[in-house]
Amino acid sequence: MSVKIVFKHKLATRWMHWVNFPVLTIMIWSGMLIYWANDIYEVKIGNTVLVKFFPEWFYKSLHIPYRLSEGMAFHFVFMWLFMINGLLYVSYTIISGEWRYLLPNKRVFKESWQVILHDLHIRKQAPDQLKYNAAQRLAYTMIIFMGFGSLLTGFAIYKPVQIQWLTNICGGYEAARLEHFLLTVGYVLFFLIHIIQVILAGWNNFRAMIAGFEVIKGDSQSKKI
Amino acid sequence: MQEIQVDKEGAKKYKRKSLIAFLIFFIMIGAAWAGWKWLVTQPLDNGIKGGIPKPLRKVLDINEEVYSGLYSTKHLIKEYPKSAAAKKARVNGNLGLDEETFDASQWKLQIVKSSGDTLFLTLDDIKKMNKIDVVFNFKCIEGWSQITWWSGVRFSDLIKKYGLEKESAMKFVGMKTPDEEYYVGIDMPSILQPQTILCYELNGKPLPMNQGYPLRLIIPVKYGVKHLKRIGTIDFSNTRPPDYWAEKGYDYYTGL
Known part of the structure; x- marks a missing residue:
């Protein structure tokens, strides 16, 4: 029985991926401590509130109320780690050539659709792929732009006088705050889908993000990588 | 992606590598957790400053x-x-604005x-x-x-x-x-x-x-x-x- 070792994720990629996890968690948590002090966002149709960001039970269960100063302190310390890790990742992806696997290509929209149909068990055959499938290319490229967006909208709220041009690009102070918030909602959605996909993809895929390689036994040659 | 074929011995070697990687992973989780605990239990800055580690x-x-x-x-x-x-x-706050003690x-x-x-x-x-x-x-x-x-x-x-x-x-x-x-x-x-x-x-x-x-x-x-x-x-x-x-x-x- 032959065994194939497929080297998937580089050491640097794995480190930056896992460093980002606690850092982003702290950023979102401390961001909620800040947001609580002026929690004005809700989704409304007419006069009916569909979603309130956030309901009282939510705040209470996470011990969020009356911690604005603490939230700001953590947010403005850990933002540097978030920023440095993100910049390192982007530089590494460019220099190492890994971007070739990550950037969406010409066929990305068509293939993403096929991936989604396949994942929903509507289509039998998944499209051919290299390291990442088309839907992954879209998602992982988009998340980097979202990271940049968080950085820019964050600084636009944080220093609206000294970096006024940035605040203006964002459409003003209050618009920047809303954009910053929506991007965070985006991360949470990304995270949920990401977790489901990782569970569905199985052990080999998960191991690759920790050890770097997949182990493929001879009899499962056709298995999706 | 680069891939290699390995024999039984090679497969064992990669099993070991995988184990070590997971070991390091868990050690790092422990280290991160310890680092967090250290940070949040640091003394608060007092005097004219204060309130946060x-x-x-x-x-x-x-x-x-x-x-x-x-x-x-x-x-x-x-x-x-x-x-x-x-x-x-x-109007947000009235600290220092006591009307009774203030003579305009x-x-x-x-x-x-x-x-x-x-x-x-x-x-x-x-x-x-x-x-x-x-x-x-x-x-x-x-x-x-x-x-x-x-x-x-x-x-x-x-x-x-x-x-x-x-x-x-x-x-x-x-x-x-x-x-x-x-x-x-x-x-x-x-x-x-x-x-x-x-x-x-x-x-x-x-x-x-x-x-x-x-x-x-x-x-x-x-x-x-x-x-x-x-x-x-x-x-x-x-x-x-x-x-x-x-x-x-x-x-x-x-x-x-």
């Missing part, structure tokens, strides 16, 4: 140095037409000079100076903002008029309410910014009591917490003056 305060102080580099008195805050200003300015007829602004002498100014003395309007988006540290119209005299004009150049060469300005219940410390470059005013009018009318009658600070390059209402005393120093909210864990600088 010392390492966090240290980084905030480094942040201040970064932003002082960005800061320029030439960076003006955007101004709006008076018609854009809210008819009713939001006796009020004088006290400016403590570096020689130790105190300068006493009446509201009329201040009104004699050049009056300017500032209509800007007032930003609260809580996250809300509101376009409001304030009028008064430039702090930098007061420095010139009363010959306080020696004082303005120092690093900080401290302000207190007459009852000393509320107090702020502000870095000199921010207070000398041309839109920083000692304000006695809101929407073209004398300041209401709850907005700090007779005189308050308006400093658009800072969050509202620094816009002290009802100024009693102003002094100057080279070390950070006490600051009410910094003692409660907020950033001292809070520059926008």
Whole structure:
């Protein structure tokens, strides 16, 4: 029985991926401590509130109320780690050539659709792929732009006088705050889908993000990588 | 992606590699958790600072140095037409505004000079100076903002008029309410910014009591917490003056 070792994720990629996890968690948590002090966002149709960001039970269960100063302190310390890790990742992806696997290509929209149909068990055959499938290319490229967006909208709220041009690009102070918030909602959605996909993809895929390689036994040659 | 075929021995080797990788992974989770526990159990920074773990305060102080580099008195805050200003300015907090102990007829602004002498100014003395309007988006540290119209005299004009150049060469300005219940410390470059005013009018009318009658600070390059209402005393120093909210864990600088 032959065994194939497929080297998937580089050491640097794995480190930056896992460093980002606690850092982003702290950023979102401390961001909620800040947001609580002026929690004005809700989704409304007419006069009916569909979603309130956030309901009282939510705040209470996470011990969020009356911690604005603490939230700001953590947010403005850990933002540097978030920023440095993100910049390192982007530089590494460019220099190492890994971007070739990550950037969406010409066929990305068509293939993403096929991936989604396949994942929903509507289509039998998944499209051919290299390291990442088309839907992954879209998602992982988009998340980097979202990271940049968080950085820019964050600084636009944080220093609206000294970096006024940035605040203006964002459409003003209050618009920047809303954009910053929506991007965070985006991360949470990304995270949920990401977790489901990782569970569905199985052990080999998960191991690759920790050890770097997949182990493929001879009899499962056709298995999706 | 690079791939290799391995025999039984090779497969064992990669099994071991995989095991080591997971071991390192769990050790790193433990280290991160220990690091977090260390951070949140660090002593709080006390004295004129306070309320948050010392390492966090240290980084905030480094942040201040970064932003002082960005800061320029030439960076003006955007101004709006008076018609854009809210008819009713939001009131947020009444610290230091106790009506019962405050006698408006006796009020004088006290400016403590570096020689130790105190300068006493009446509201009329201040009104004699050049009056300017500032209509800007007032930003609260809580996250809300509101376009409001304030009028008064430039702090930098007061420095010139009363010959306080020696004082303005120092690093900080401290302000207190007459009852000393509320107090702020502000870095000199921010207070000398041309839109920083000692304000006695809101929407073209004398300041209401709850907005700090007779005189308050308006400093658009800072969050509202620094816009002290009802100024009693102003002094100057080279070390950070006490600051009410910094003692409660907020950033001292809070520059926008």
